[in-house]
Amino acid sequence: MPASYDVVVIGAGTGGYVAAIRASQLGKKVAVVEKQTSLGGTCLIWGCIPTKALLEHAHAFKIVLNSDEWGIALPYGAPAIDMRQVHARKDRIVTGLTKGIEFLFKKNKIDWIKGTATLAGRGRVEVVEGEKQVLEAAEIVIATGSSPRGVPGIEIDHTRVITSDEAIHLQEVPKSLVILGSGAVGVEFASIFRRFGSDVTIIELLPRLVPIEDEAVSAELEKAFKKQGIRSLTGTKATKASATGAGVEIEAQGPDGKTQKLTADILLVATGRGPVTTGLGAEALGIAMEKGYIKVDTLYRTSVPNVSAIGDVIAIDGRAHPQLAHVSSAEGIVVAERLAGRDARPLNYDHVPSCTYCDPEIGSVGLTEAAAKQQGYEVRTGSFPFGVLGRARMAGETEGFVKIVADKKYDEVLGVHMIGPRSTELVAEAVLALRLECTVEELVKTIHAHPTFSEAIGEAAHAAHGAAIHM
Numbered sequence: 001m002p003a004s005y006d007v008v009v010i011g012a013g014t015g016g017y018v019a020a021i022r023a024s025q026l027g028k029k030v031a032v033v034e035k036q037t038s039l040g041g042t043c044l045i046w047g048c049i050p051t052k053a054l055l056e057h058a059h060a061f062k063i064v065l066n067s068d069e070w071g072i073a074l075p076y077g078a079p080a081i082d083m084r085q086v087h088a089r090k091d092r093i094v095t096g097l098t099k100g101i102e103f104l105f106k107k108n109k110i111d112w113i114k115g116t117a118t119l120a121g122r123g124r125v126e127v128v129e130g131e132k133q134v135l136e137a138a139e140i141v142i143a144t145g146s147s148p149r150g151v152p153g154i155e156i157d158h159t160r161v162i163t164s165d166e167a168i169h170l171q172e173v174p175k176s177l178v179i180l181g182s183g184a185v186g187v188e189f190a191s192i193f194r195r196f197g198s199d200v201t202i203i204e205l206l207p208r209l210v211p212i213e214d215e216a217v218s219a220e221l222e223k224a225f226k227k228q229g230i231r232s233l234t235g236t237k238a239t240k241a242s243a244t245g246a247g248v249e250i251e252a253q254g255p256d257g258k259t260q261k262l263t264a265d266i267l268l269v270a271t272g273r274g275p276v277t278t279g280l281g282a283e284a285l286g287i288a289m290e291k292g293y294i295k296v297d298t299l300y301r302t303s304v305p306n307v308s309a310i311g312d313v314i315a316i317d318g319r320a321h322p323q324l325a326h327v328s329s330a331e332g333i334v335v336a337e338r339l340a341g342r343d344a345r346p347l348n349y350d351h352v353p354s355c356t357y358c359d360p361e362i363g364s365v366g367l368t369e370a371a372a373k374q375q376g377y378e379v380r381t382g383s384f385p386f387g388v389l390g391r392a393r394m395a396g397e398t399e400g401f402v403k404i405v406a407d408k409k410y411d412e413v414l415g416v417h418m419i420g421p422r423s424t425e426l427v428a429e430a431v432l433a434l435r436l437e438c439t440v441e442e443l444v445k446t447i448h449a450h451p452t453f454s455e456a457i458g459e460a461a462h463a464a465h466g467a468a469i470h471m
């Protein structure tokens, strides 16, 4: 007899494992099918956690490289990065966290079925590789995530031309690294390997780095990268790349139409990710798809009853769906609550924080200045530079600013965009401000502790009302 569950989740990434835990907390009998040998999916194994661990190493190295400034005497000569220790520490962090999810599964009595799942008809999931079996499920949640996507004409050989999955495991610091794409993944690896000593060039098709961010943020990042020695080729299209014994030869067409040749030890293709649905049997079950993604409504129902989908694998509501760990987890909670008969409400995707952990960090939420104008708002903005703050000077992190975008008529905060120290943490205040439909006046009246980086938010609010105190 097949094992029978209230909910079978396919995929134990940040979407699937959170959905499973919440469903179990709400009284459901839950199994999760996961084909990897550890839980946590992209975020824990190749994504958020290992990259941010490497970025912490890069930050530590930055302090050591400036040891004179910090008054730290290094008796053994010039500091160097030890990649063996870097990877050992990163792997310990990853293992600790994936084991943590195993513990949570046990605590919540969730069965982890180790293998690859396929949809085998209404209410049936077949595990076709690994622990082969058939599972009966009153509800199925697809959370199979995404994988790196290439660029036409550029073959990924996983050695010289690599994706983030390989970049995270590079055992040696490449002498030279070319990165295709300046989204979060591209600029984070640029920050890591530049700090570790690589000669880094970024090729971005669009006219500016981190193109989804506010234009002022893009300009500040490009300035900061230039200072660090990272070359940014914006408005440039990589047309060809061929791996040679010694490295990679790349051809790229600049904004003037001229082709230039670049060579590098490694080419990292960081141009986005596509859905993982191969072999899943979604189409055969009649699930409506959109460019390979699983189409869902705002409560994550697919076109087939009792089958839901969440996370990187979905297309929702005709709009770009953010492929972020915290988004997939939030969707996991909504879907679990709906399946448990709770009052589940659609998420507001306008209030999703976007964090990029490059150096300097970027945190943003809501409308950019350009988007607000495009939507017809009469916009007012206020900016405040971190460099003025005592706390930023103490940390030696004086680049960047906080920018508030507000509606002039009602004073409502429409977006907050920051680049600079701790921006990925500071953005939390901005997310709450948007969720509570806060006015700039309320931010002005909010007391920010001194000396902190968060003072930049209060000061940017003052600036939006005409005058910052410390400028």
Ligand SMILES: Cc1cc2nc3c(=O)[nH]c(=O)nc-3n(C[C@H](O)[C@H](O)[C@H](O)COP(=O)(O)OP(=O)(O)OC[C@H]3O[C@@H](n4cnc5c(N)ncnc54)[C@H](O)[C@@H]3O)c2cc1C
Residues within 6 Å of the ligand: 010, 011, 012, 013, 014, 015, 016, 033, 034, 035, 036, 040, 041, 042, 043, 044, 046, 047, 048, 049, 051, 115, 116, 117, 118, 143, 144, 145, 146, 164, 185, 276, 279, 280, 310, 311, 312, 313, 323, 324, 325, 326, 327, 328
């Ligand atoms: C380098 C990098 C850095 C990132 N950094 C951040 C960050 O800092 N912050 C952030 O919010 N997001 C970040 N992301 C994005 C984030 O990792 C993803 O948005 C998130 O992991 C999506 O979660 P998911 O559950 O939808 O899918 P995934 O995490 O991809 O999980 C899907 C799981 O399903 C399993 N699976 C697939 N098919 C099957 C099958 N048929 N049977 C069984 N199992 C299956 C896979 O093995 C996988 O474990 C980063 C991504 C990358 C690549």
